[in-house]
Amino acid sequence: xxxxxxxxxxxxxxxxxxxxxxxxxxxxxxxxxxxxxxxxxxxxxxxxxxxxxxxxxxxxxxxxxxxxxxxxxxxxxxxxxxxxxxxxxxxxxxxxxxxxxxxxxxxxxxxxxxxxxxxxxxxxxxxxxxxxxxxxxxxxxxxxxxxxxxxxxxxxxxxxxxxxxxxxxxxxxxxxxxxxxxxxxxxxxxxxxxxxx
Numbered sequence: 738x739x740x741x742x743x744x745x746x747x748x749x750x751x752x753x754x755x756x757x758x759x760x761x762x763x764x765x766x767x768x769x770x771x772x773x774x775x776x777x778x779x780x781x782x783x784x785x786x787x788x789x790x791x792x793x794x795x796x797x798x799x800x801x802x803x804x805x806x807x808x809x810x811x812x813x814x815x816x817x818x819x820x821x822x823x824x825x826x827x828x829x830x831x832x833x834x835x836x837x838x839x840x841x842x843x844x845x846x847x848x849x850x851x852x853x854x855x856x857x858x859x860x861x862x863x864x865x866x867x868x869x870x871x872x873x874x875x876x877x878x879x880x881x882x883x884x885x886x887x888x889x890x891x892x893x894x895x896x897x898x899x900x901x902x903x904x905x906x907x908x909x910x911x912x913x914x915x916x917x918x919x920x921x922x923x924x925x926x927x928x929x930x931x932x933x934x
Contacts, residue, residue: 769932770808770932772810772817773818773932774806774807774809774812774815774817774820774821775804775806775807775820776794776804776807776820776821777802777803777804777805777821777822777823778796778801778805778822778823779801779802779823779824779850779852780825781825783798787831789823789833790814791812792807792811792933795934797930802925803929804820804927805930806929806930807932808933818840819835820835820836820839821834822834822836824850824875832852834876834877835877836850836877836879837877837879841881842909842910844909845881845882845884845907845909845911846879846912846927847859847869847882847907847912847913848877848879848912848914848927849869849872849878849879849891850877850914850916850917851873851874851877851917852874852875852916852918852919853874853918853919854919855893856872857891857893857917858872858893859891859915860890860892860899861887861888861889862890862899862903864890864898868882868889884907885907886904886905886906888902888903889915890903891915901917901921903915905924912926912927913926913927
């Protein structure tokens with residue numbers, strides 16, 4: 738009886754390798770291209786087609802604000818490892834913001850992405866120290882920090898009190914973005930969607 742079970746199992750493996758491969762592919766996301774750059778999109782609708790650096794990107798459901806890995810060879814004048822955010826304004830115009838590299842796996846990278854018309858800073862919520870200073874409209878700033886638990890705030894030049902406060906527990910490998918626009922400030926954990934087609 739054990740020999741029959743072994744034979745049946747072996748026969749199953751030999752007859753259906755494609756099924757096993759398909760199941761394996763369903764478990765793991767496709768690795769990004771070796772020359773990947775990363776692009777994310779804010780304010781766009783699902784199904785909308787957005788052009789960036791000579792390539793069309795179709796906005797996918799569930800991938801809003803996620804970085805899309807794309808081969809730098811498919812883009813014009815983009816260096817591999819680059820990070821970009823594309824921001825859609827209320828008038829339909831699109832602004833491209835280049836971000837800093839994430840090149841030290843020992844650190845947590847904090848990004849302040851400013852889609853507001855005010856100059857903003859990210860700092861300790863009590864105002865005692867700036868973390869990222871003086872980020873103009875439609876630009877970004879970045880800082881690599883150690884893992885820490887802290888309360889941070891977003892400040893503008895006019896007010897001493899923060900316009901938004903966040904309790905954050907920063908963990909290595911978990912980068913975050915503070916995204917500010919006219920509706921307010923929100924915190925986004927940096928994540929990655931499927932590779933660009």
